[in-house]
Amino acid sequence: MTLRTQYILFVVLIHAAIAGLAFQFRASNLYLFVATEALLIVTAVISLQLYRGFVRPLNLIAAGTEAIRDRDFTMKFLPVGQTEMDQLIDTYNTMIDELRQERVSQHEKSFLLERLIDASPAGILLLDFEGRIQGANPAAEKCLQQAAPQLLGLAPAALPGEWGRVLGGLEPGQPQTVQLSGLQTYRASASHFLDRGFTRRFIVLEELTQELIRQEKQAYEKLIRMMSHEINNSIGAVNSILQSFRYYAGQLTQDDQADFTEALDVSVQRNTHLANFIAGFANLVRLPPPQPRPVDVHEQLRAICRLLQVQSEKRRIKWHWQLAPGPLFVALDAQQMEQALLNICKNALEAIDHDGNLWVRTTAEPAEISIENDGPGIAPEVQPYLFTPFFSTKRDGQGIGLTMIRDILLQHGFAFSLATDAATGRTAFRIRLSPAAGPA
16 A cells, blocks of 8 residues: 555544544534534644645655656756755756766767777677677678678687687787788787676677788898898809909810819809899898889780790690779789789699699679689698798799789788689689778
8 A cells, every 4th residue: 555545544534534524513512513613624724734735755766767767867856845845846956967977978978889890900709698690890891701691690710711710719818910811910919897796798709911911021121131132242243253264264174164164164054043033032021112004914914925826835834814894903013913814823823733723703893803713722831830920831932923923912901812713623813903901
């Protein structure tokens, strides 16, 4: 039974008793009857005022409680002229102002945090209480190469490839490195926060590719410059001395002259070969910035095919063409791009060795090149090191071919990838001929 009901019942009982008493005095004592009737009227008026005095605060309290329950922090009350009630109203209004200000502040902070997360260059995966992905910012979508709707609800361990292996076992405070396609390198770290008193985790993905390439390039540039300087100085002096020795050939017997001259020629030839060898490394660090201009990529590919035609015919390697209709003009440095495409095609021919096929495909929207071969695929243990400077699986390889290709494509801002398709067994080098932040 509510307090209002109890009060009304009490007032009704009191007035019923007074009315009954007045009824008794009606016949016996007229003055007492009039007095009891007056008392009845006075108590009724007082009860009504008291009712209003009690009920209005109760109504205000009920309305305020309902507004707080509905998270409506805009409702405020005016003073009613009662000291106690006005104190309660003042306290309520102050509390509502503080709650409203706190909510506005929290909303602003939450909005700012969301904007910061969306704009962050680092990928952020927000996990729910069960450890599944609940949110992903644009940078995380880019790192994982999947849209947010495809990621939601997945456990980190269920992500494809190397991501699932690393993120599935990621522990807070123990960052791990993820290397993809022999070029892309990321650092993954996990942490946690409190949400409604419970612990939730989030994962931060930071791309280290450009920074590592920059540091790597600085290191081998310094090494190559030093080696090139020392070797070229020595070769120049030694060749000069060897050439001067030819003067003494005439002083030897006829039988010894041929061997003497041959020894000098071989020495000079080996020195020249060594100079050319180190020049190949020097060219790697002297790669100039590209000078883009519109170039027909189809014409470049056909020219490279003509250049390698004799070699392909000797090895019985067939070229298959699937080009987009018409010319494919792209703004690029013709000389550098020709060098990159030539190295890619030569690598494909060397991978096939003999009796194979090479497919050249292009698309216009988006502008892409795909060069595939059906030679032996890339071993999984080799994949992470493909674009590492000086790494080569060839017996006499220098390990600068793919590095030069990488630097040319990165300077153009073209996305690219090199991988073997597990389903077809073909190895494809794909280039997206539009500015991009990294490999495809």
